[in-house]
Amino acid sequence: MASESSYHIYPIRHHGPGSARSLERALSAAPPEVLLIEGPSDADALLPFLNDPALTPPVALMAHVQGHPERAVFYPLAEFSPEFVAIRWALGRGIPVAFMDLPAAVTLAQREQEAEASEKADPDVESPDSTQPEESETAPDELRSDPLAALARAAGYPDFERWWDQLVEARSDDAAVFDAVAEVMTAVRETEETQERDLLREAHMRQRIREAQKGGQSLAVVCGAWHTPALTAEVLSCEKKADAALLKSLPRAKIGLTLVPWTHGRLTASSGYGAGVTSPGWCAHLFNTSQHVSASWLIRSARLLREAKLDASSAQVIDATRLAETLASLRGLGLPGLHELTDATRAVFAWESDLPLRLISEQLIVGETLGEVPSGVPSVPLAQDLAAQQKRLRLKVEATARELILDLREDGGLERSQLLHRLNLLGIPWGVAAHISGAGTFKEGWTLRWEPEFSVRVVEASLHGNTLVRAANTVASSRARRAKHLGELSELLEVTRLSNLPDAARLTLGILDTRAADADVSELLGALPPLARLARYGDVRTRNGDDAAPIFRTLVLRAGAGLPNAAQTLSDEAAESLQRIIAAADGAVRLLDDEQASTDWRSALQALDQTEQIHPLLHGDAVRRLRDGGALDEAEVQARVVFALAPGGPVTAVSAWLDGFLGEQGGALLHDAALLTLLDAWVSTLDPDAFETVLPPLRRSLSRLEAAERRRIGEDLRGLERQQVVRDVNDELGMLVIPVGLRLLGLTP
Structure with missing residues (x-):
């Protein structure tokens, strides 16, 4: 001193x-x-x-x-x-x-x-x-x-x-x-x-x-x-x-x-903090433990492993403690340190897997502890509003990831969902949407994890308003005015409805309706999926504001009118891009199940089918969708397949048509024996050079099927060969066994 x-x-x-x-x-x-x-x-x-x-x-x-x-x-x-x-x-x-x-x-x-x-x-x-x-x-x-x-x-x-x-x-x-x-x-x-x-x-x-x-x-x-x-x-x-x-x-x-919560992870030197330590969790253990430091650390490690359903017995704790002390003695140290304890843990608890060490490293050595600050700490009004809502909705701020499933039919679940959507709109992804199994649209899955930098983003978002509702409304309205594509507007409209921001939703819908008049076909089609989800499932979230179904019908009508022209004289890459957009739009129409929109969309696909100069990939795709929707019967479909596979056409065009017709799942070959027969006959007529050209796209189409489904198609093709062999029989030889059979049955003397 x-x-x-x-x-x-x-x-x-x-x-x-x-x-x-x-x-x-x-x-x-x-x-x-x-x-x-x-x-x-x-x-x-x-x-x-x-x-x-x-x-x-x-x-x-x-x-x-x-x-x-x-x-x-x-x-x-x-x-x-x-x-x-x-x-x-x-x-x-x-x-x-x-x-x-x-x-x-x-x-x-x-x-x-x-x-x-x-x-x-x-x-x-x-x-x-x-x-x-x-x-x-x-x-x-x-x-x-x-x-x-x-x-x-x-x-x-x-x-x-x-x-x-x-x-x-x-x-x-x-x-x-x-x-x-x-x-x-x-x-x-x-x-x-x-x-x-x-x-x-x-x-x-x-x-x-x-x-x-x-x-x-x-x-x-x-x-x-x-x-x-x-x-x-x-x-x-x-x-x-x-x-x-x-x-x-x-x-x-x-x-x-102000004061903001921090985490142990941000105290580590590996996080970029120059004065950081290697193991904050270990430092906290040393600070709070005055006696039996090694034994108590290994006891905590064993408890953590048992909670994770891993083997960790009292005998192993004793063995690990003795081993750590022996290692310290061999290394000339008076007491075991973290290195000795980690080596002992690896030898005793983790001899067949590195999972125990990963758990101990994440939850003990670093230990994602998140601090808390008192309510009276000076902060921006938006942070105060967020803290009040977190407390009212009983959403605990934690540094570790936590799964949350919300029932949107309940007021509490609905308000929590709206809060998380508003924060995401403000660039504060405290909650990340997670997939949940089961039917129905009244449930939402989230993964919650608070990061220290979110405190900075809350302050940044306070420039847009003093409450979450005002700030989110301002950000959404600004994004709507700056949006360059209809897809951005339709996605934003969905977000504003999920966030329960009716003012921003009405503004976005109005801008979307205005810009739709000058948009191209790809933009119009790309805007359909979010609108369909919104119109289909909005009632579950007690939506307010205008209905999205009318604008959806308008976009379908406008897109359908321009689709045949947009599908002509396209390169292979452009055709593939448009096919993906058409697939998403088709799914949106089927999801909404609106009679007028479905009729207009079917008319667009029929116009696409009847246009001569469109890319074969898009033609085959249109035929399949019309077939699946019942607009073409089996005879009409077979006629189109026969025409597409007719000899003399470019092999690449035929393979592209097949790629579009078989679709993402390729299920048509599983359920249509006549189509499989036509395809088999076409492939059999190809010369070696043409076969090598068509093989890659054909394999790509069939690779979408599961292994069992491909095996079934192979068996069906072998069945076609057997049927051909059976047809070539000698009738005279076959008749010779009939008298013998009748005599064996006792029908003739």
Whole structure:
């Protein structure tokens, strides 16, 4: 501990449970009258909320530019973070506590300047991800970002916490530990160049320390170990004028500050957080477990495996504990660390599968814990409205994925569905639609998982309105006006109905009706599926507003009138694209089952069948759909097949026609023996070169069938060959057995 009579520095490792325990003991042993913590100095107003019983870490201080919430920085805090422990220690005892690092307003303003300069230098460079937390140790190498972990590795310990426990926690004098860390950091910084941003941050910290010293009270400073040599009393004295000049005229942005829930996953170094740890769940375990650390960890692991229906007995826990202790001894460690426990777990629990290790890694080593913030934390009105609805509808915010099935016939299920659809419309995919089995349209399946960046998106969405309904209405209306295609409008119309946004739905429907007059055939057909779903199933969701069926009929009529012309003189690729659109439109017409729309669609397909210059793929597709719809009888279908397979036609055209006629399922060959006979006869007449040309598309069509169905067709074809052989019989020889048969039956003497 570097000290003067009333000034103490406590160098810590960010998010280090060992540092947190030692810091709490040191503060209790020598309580200061004022406590300064490394953190954005303009966030002091949020400090009281960190001691609120309703707050559950991990959380993050969030600072964002007002009017541009996507420009944000985060300062995460976990229950095992020394800064968080020190803040709660001070607030619980009524000791004044404040942040001392560079204000977030300055950090954001500097980022804006850097982004503008980078964009001018290289316009193609992407802006950094605003959801990444602000690094408390901003340095390009590991020594600066986590100097204590680097010291642990230099001492031969792969696990920093085990090194800290071995050399620090076993001691009774925590003050000596901090003094030793400060001495080591001083030696390290003599050989390392300090970055410009670190110099600026440390100058601001020194200024805050000087301001706190004016009251003559005893002062304690908690900072990252890297900054310790720059905050000593000697440096405070000699850098006073230089600090004032360095901090003069710093840019500042107008910002908003709040607390948002955070997750253990976002505390990991692998998430991009420079001051992150490898295993937040393990750190939390170390912080909350004072005795039998290894045994209790393996007990938790076994309990988790048993919940997942995997073998994990008490005997295995004992064996794994002994193995971990033996590994630690062989590796020269006083206590087993996470590496030893993981190796023991792999040997005892996961000898035949890697599933146990994956479960333990996801749910224990990282541990997707999601924090909670008190209701009184300053936030935008939209966030308050969302929190109120989540509470009213009993939708718990969790970091782990949770399946949810809603019954839309119930008020609660319907309101939950509308909330999730509105959030998706606002770009906040808390719920992702999931497939559910069973018939009926009154159920919806969702997978819920809250991510920390959703807090940023809520702030961004607040620009559109102070409530979810207003914000969603504004976003939907804006998207409707900007939509370039009818398909976008019809999909948006479906979303607005699912979200129960009648104003936006009416606007979207009006724009859709207006633009339909100038749309091409592909656009008109592409807009049909969402409209059909909406008109067919809207009543289940208590829809309001205009009926979508009339506009659906109008689109079918207009598309049908232009379809024959649109199908002519197309390339193979364009024909395949149009066939997919026609298939979706045909399914939409059958789904809605509207008499007028069905009649108009049948007329369009008949016109397509009678047009001579259309692509053969589309012609075959039209014949199949007319056959399935009962518009063509078997004789008419066979006549068209015979004409399409007539000798002398281009083989590629015939194969394309067959591809369209057989369709996606190819079921016509299973149920139509006459068609199978015609196809077999046509293939038999092909010369070798023509057969090689037609084989790939024919195989593609038949590959859509299941193996059993293809086998059945093969057996049917062999049956056709047997029938041909049976037809070539000698009648005279056959008559010779008749007298013998009659005599055996006793019918003749």
